[in-house]
Amino acid sequence: MKSEIKLTILKLLKFIIVLMIIDFGLGFIAKEVFFSQKTGKFHRTTYAIKKSKDDILIFGSSHAHRHYVPEVVERQLSLSCYNAGAEGQQLLFHRALQKMIFKRITPKIIILNIDENFLFKSDIAFERLSDLHPYYSDYKSELHPILRLNSSMIDFKMLFKSYQTNSTLVHVIKYYLKPQQDYKGYRPLFDETTANKIESLEKREPLKEYEEVIDDIFVNTLVDFIEEAQAKKIKVVFVTSPNLILRDITKNESLLKIKEIAKSKEVIFIDFLNSPNYLNKYNLFHDASHLNDKGAKLFTSSVSKIIKSSI
Incomplete structure (x- = not known):
């Protein structure tokens, strides 16, 4: 009986060792492929973390990624600029990105494009943090406090090297097959929307990504974002992007709280x-929420002028 138990334990140990070797090998290959990307959202994030030396960094969701033209910023402010906006990402991701970047460089100005719903409860904000997994090995101290908010098992999961990149491989393949061109992180949209297009979209059921309740985790994250930058003598600027259609945001508790925080922390708040x-300037918008290239250049120019007069 004892010999059978010993044999079972021995087989289990062998299985675990083989599994670890396979995991290490697959994880090593996947990581090499991941960090060799020359295009796509992960390439842009990696560039911001590991290579950017710019004076101005822009953070935010697709409204940052699509609305801020570094070339325009550089021309008007005579400072180098990189757009580190990431489509679909919210405050937790931007805070993590900021922490990783600060490990290497200290920019002069940080622009955070504010989505008015940033402080509302959102499961998606946590789920999309998987985009950060490939960076965990190199930035554990920066990422662990944020990733553990979504999973108490994060330490165990990250022991498996292949797990760190498994949620990103589809994107890696896509970007290899169909490269994305960007201009220092900015990707322009060129189409112009119309009133008919907007009306047809408004008839569809909108995707609800948040619950209109303030989440204290996001509040604390925003405060941390400001305070660490200010501790490093970095100028922090909050900006809201333009609407195509007039909206009543006077009772938006998230936006009101963000403005309150900005005021208390003496952060410049530029509200568009x-x-x-x-x-109603349809020629400046690609869709109801995003500016096209013409609108982005106009908007970036306006923001740059305000920043120039404020610093």
Whole structure:
């Protein structure tokens, strides 16, 4: 009986060792492929973390990624600029990205494009943190406090090297097959929307990505984002992007709280949400939420001028 138990344990140990070797090998290959990317969202994130030396860094979701033209910023402010915006990502991701970047460089100015719903409860905000897994080995101290908010088992999961990149491989393949061109992180949209397109979209059931309840985790994350930058003498600027259609945001608790935090921390807040220069200007928008290239250049120029007069 004892010999059978010993044999079973021995087989189990052998299986675990083989599994670990396979995991290490697959993880090593996957990581090499991941960090060799020359295009796509992960390439842009990696560049911001490991290579960017720019004076101005732009953070935010697709409204940052699509709305800020570094070339325009550089021309008007005479400072180098990189757009580190990441489509679909919210405050937790931007905070993690900031922490990793700060490990290597200290920019002069940080622009955070504010989505008015940033502080509302959102499961998606946590789920999309898987995009950070490939960076865990190199930035454990920076990422662990944020990733553990979504999983108490994060330490165990990250023991498996192949797990760190398994959620990114489809994107890696896609970007190899179909490269994405960007301009220092900015990717322009060129189509112009119309009133008919907007009306047809408004008839569809909108995807609800948040619950209209303030999440203290996001509040604390925003405060940390500001305080670490200010501790490093970095100028922090909050900006809201323009709406195409006039919206009543006067009772948006998330936006009101963000403005309150910005005021208390003496952060410059540039508000374009309902700017008359963009309302109903269909020729400046790609869709109801995103500016096209023409609109982005106009918006970036306006923001740059305000920043220049404020610093």
